[in-house]
Amino acid sequence: MTEMLIKAREDKYAVGAFNILDYNSMKVVVETAQELQSPVIVQTSEKTVSFWGFDPIVSWVKELTQNTTVPVAIHLDHCKDLSFIQSCINAGWSSVMIDASSKPFEENIRLSQQVVKMAKPHGISVEAELGEIGGIEDDMIIKEEDVHLASAKKAKIFLEKVKVDCFAPAIGTSHGIYKGEPKIAFERLKEISQLSDTPLALHGGTGLSEAVFKKCIQLGCAKVNISTQLKYAFIDGFLYYHQANPKEYNPLAVLQAQYSALKIAVAENILLFGSNQRA
Numbered sequence: 001m002t003e004m005l006i007k008a009r010e011d012k013y014a015v016g017a018f019n020i021l022d023y024n025s026m027k028v029v030v031e032t033a034q035e036l037q038s039p040v041i042v043q044t045s046e047k048t049v050s051f052w053g054f055d056p057i058v059s060w061v062k063e064l065t066q067n068t069t070v071p072v073a074i075h076l077d078h079c080k081d082l083s084f085i086q087s088c089i090n091a092g093w094s095s096v097m098i099d100a101s102s103k104p105f106e107e108n109i110r111l112s113q114q115v116v117k118m119a120k121p122h123g124i125s126v127e128a129e130l131g132e133i134g135g136i137e138d139d140m141i142i143k144e145e146d147v148h149l150a151s152a153k154k155a156k157i158f159l160e161k162v163k164v165d166c167f168a169p170a171i172g173t174s175h176g177i178y179k180g181e182p183k184i185a186f187e188r189l190k191e192i193s194q195l196s197d198t199p200l201a202l203h204g205g206t207g208l209s210e211a212v213f214k215k216c217i218q219l220g221c222a223k224v225n226i227s228t229q230l231k232y233a234f235i236d237g238f239l240y241y242h243q244a245n246p247k248e249y250n251p252l253a254v255l256q257a258q259y260s261a262l263k264i265a266v267a268e269n270i271l272l273f274g275s276n277q278r279a
């Protein structure tokens with residue numbers, strides 16, 4: 001993931017990190033990236049990994065990337081459990097995120113350093129978070145009043161002490177669906193971006209406007225996470241097909257409908273982030 005993000009930050013585009021749910025959705029992500037000649041990040045939540053198991057997910061990636069020519073990374077999203085992260089490293093993930101952002105600052109630094117130590121010898125990239133991103137991620141719910149933007153002063157210390165490959169500062173985005181216009185702290189993002197060349201990650205991508213994406217990408221966000229939009233496409237793709245064909249009961253047609261709905265979402269984001277023809 002490191003190489004693709006360094007390149008993206010330099011050339012001011014972003015690589016989409018798409019949260020997959022199963023083999024079919026992973027297939028969509030890999031095949032759409034290949035078609036659009038885009039680097040891509042297949043992203044897995046801890047819950048999805050627990051549901052399927054470590055080895056099946058890695059075997060899907062291997063199978064799906066056998067004939068691809070575009071760079072594909074497999075990344076573990078928000079995780080605070082170091083033994084879980086270790087299991088992903090052992091199983092073959094190419095990138096992991098340690099999210100110790102809910103811990104006191106010093107402990108966040110210490111835990112993130114520890115993950116860098118675990119990952120680096122294997123050539124695996126590490127993303128870490130500072131501040132608190134709002135909304136729901138797996139079972140963690142951060143209420144709006146508890147959202148803390150990453151402080152630029154702390155970000156400076158963090159980036160000096162922890163050699164991460166990707167840094168996720170909280171800048172006012174939220175996971176899930178936005179109620180009203182999100183307030184993005186562009187000035188803060190700019191300050192943090194100027195501290196180093198480390199590619200930044202933009203969480204809570206679903207529902208942000210084209211203008212917001214473009215501005216964040218200009219300011220150094222090289223990785224954009226898309227999860228909620230894919231959850232909707234996954235379920236609505238199924239539902240709408242069944243509603244339109246209530247008597248059909250052809251599971252493969254339903255999977256195809258899900259595939260098509262997901263593909264529209266993935267392609268739209270790749271084009272929006274400008275990573276097409278960058279592989």
Ligand SMILES: [Zn+2]
Pocket residue numbers: 078133137175203204225
């Ligand atoms: Zn996130």
